[in-house]
Amino acid sequence: MNVKQTLIQEIDQTSEALLSEVLDFLLFIRAKHTDVVELVEDYDDSKEKILEDLRHSLEDAKAGRVHDISELWDGIDV
Numbered sequence: 001m002n003v004k005q006t007l008i009q010e011i012d013q014t015s016e017a018l019l020s021e022v023l024d025f026l027l028f029i030r031a032k033h034t035d036v037v038e039l040v041e042d043y044d045d046s047k048e049k050i051l052e053d054l055r056h057s058l059e060d061a062k063a064g065r066v067h068d069i070s071e072l073w074d075g076i077d078v
Contacts, residue, residue: 001009011019045053060066 011022014022
């Protein structure tokens with residue numbers, strides 16, 4: 001028996017009250033999975049590009065080309 005068949009069998013033996021919670025959980029998981037997939041697609045830079053950016057950032061930090069943490073929100077209205 002595959003997973004879908006097992007789920008259907010369990011659903012058939014479950015009360016309506018509990019099924020409502022199961023449905024909510026299933027919808028939550030599907031939405032969460034969709035969000036993760038979209039997030040990964042938004043950041044599809046190659047590993048080499050990411051490593052190069054990190055190297056550049058490290059060089060900036062070592063050379064003192066950084067901003068003080070107190071300036072982080074300067075000019076940003078929240």
